Amino acid sequence: MRLKLWLILAIFMVAMFISSSAMAAKLLCVSRQDLKGEETVSSCLLKGDEFAVVDDNDIVHILTPREIELTRMFNPKLFGQQAYSLQYREQAPEINPLKRRAVFGPNK
Numbered sequence: 005m006r007l008k009l010w011l012i013l014a015i016f017m018v019a020m021f022i023s024s025s026a027m028a029a030k031l032l033c034v035s036r037q038d039l040k041g042e043e044t045v046s047s048c049l050l051k052g053d054e055f056a057v058v059d060d061n062d063i064v065h066i067l068t069p070r071e072i073e074l075t076r077m078f079n080p081k082l083f084g085q086q087a088y089s090l091q092y093r094e095q096a097p098e099i100n101p102l103k104r105r106a107v108f109g110p111n112k
Contacts, residue, residue: 028098028099029057029058029060029098030058030059030088030093030097030098030099031045031055031056031057031082031096032055032056032058032089032090032096033048033054033055033087033088033089033090034054034055034056034064034089034090035052036053036089037090037091038091039087039088039089039092040092040095041086041087041092041095041096042086043087044084044085044086045084045085045086045087046083046084047087048087049083054066054067055072057099058090058093085097
């Protein structure tokens with residue numbers, strides 16, 4: 005009985021891992037409709053354009069200036085990518101998650 009329970013739990017965990025890794029968010033411009041990769045996200049932000057993170061479930065999260073500032077601290081390469089509008093969503097690159105660093109104590 006315990007073996008079946010552990011097996012079901014393991015299958016469930018693998019299914020959750022596969023489904024969560026299949027999700028891919030994209031950073032898209034929501035204030036302009038003509039962007040097709042000819043400018044970078046940073047240059048668009050300097051012009052005052054507004055960006056949002058859109059996931060595979062079409063959930064939209066518009067980034068505030070504070071969120072952009074903090075995201076730039078943790079993932080500066082993200083804003084160097086080419087900018088796309090909602091109209092060209094399929095062509096936009098996916099946001100790759102940063103690799104997590106394990107911390108096991110000071111100076112290790």
